[in-house]
Amino acid sequence: MPCISCARPGGPICEPCRTRLRSVPDRVLGDVVATATWAHSGPARSLVHRLKYDGVTAPADLAAAEGRVPDDVIALVPVPRVSARTVSYGVDPANAFARALGARLGLPVVRCLSAPAWSRRRAGRRRRPAPPRFRMAGDPIPRAVVVDDVITSGATVEAAAALVGAHRAVAITMAPGVKSRGGTGLPHTMRGRDVD
Numbered sequence: 001m002p003c004i005s006c007a008r009p010g011g012p013i014c015e016p017c018r019t020r021l022r023s024v025p026d027r028v029l030g031d032v033v034a035t036a037t038w039a040h041s042g043p044a045r046s047l048v049h050r051l052k053y054d055g056v057t058a059p060a061d062l063a064a065a066e067g068r069v070p071d072d073v074i075a076l077v078p079v080p081r082v083s084a085r086t087v088s089y090g091v092d093p094a095n096a097f098a099r100a101l102g103a104r105l106g107l108p109v110v111r112c113l114s115a116p117a118w119s120r121r122r123a124g125r126r127r128r129p130a131p132p133r134f135r136m137a138g139d140p141i142p143r144a145v146v147v148d149d150v151i152t153s154g155a156t157v158e159a160a161a162a163l164v165g166a167h168r169a170v171a172i173t174m175a176p177g178v179k180s181r182g183g184t185g186l187p188h189t190m191r192g193r194d195v196d
């Protein structure tokens with residue numbers, strides 16, 4: 001089995017790639033404490049790309065094996081991919097990660113957020129592109145954790161968590177350059193969790 005990241009022998013991830021996976025400190029993003037399995041660089045970046053664009057779900061399982069959520073979490077709410085992209089790539093990456101985490105931790109995946117059919121690509125020249133306009137069905141779930149594949153600026157998980165009424169987010173990778181900001185709206189027990 002070839003390595004998912006570099007295609008050399010030794011899958012699902014070869015030893016040289018595994019040793020280059022880096023952890024990333026938790027960040028406070030507005031009213032959300034965000035945690036990721038790996039920093040979005042090197043082989044971790046390739047793993048996420050294989051999941052997002054090739055529909056290879058093994059990276060979600062690998063990340064879930066090392067993923068962390070707080071003990072008091074009762075549900076996992078995936079950030080939905082806009083429908084047009086799920087159709088073109090055949091995978092909803094955050095949902096794949098949420099399912100892998102849920103199976104591992106015995107937590108339900110609640111798909112109460114829906115995405116618009118289409119939104120402009122996140123990659124652009126503006127520093128903080130507007131997050132997709134999600135919709136929330138049902139009552140808020142304060143003890144849920146919002147699940148995404150990648151945290152790039154934090155704007156998307158912040159918007160999703162606000163709709164869910166949650167204060168936690170977890171992702172496969174987080175950009176190492178993401179800086180903590182805000183946090184005054186967090187329950188007091190969750191402030192000061194930035195370990196940068």
Ligand SMILES: [Zn+2]
Pocket residue numbers: 003004005006007008013014015016017018
């Ligand atoms: Zn490799």
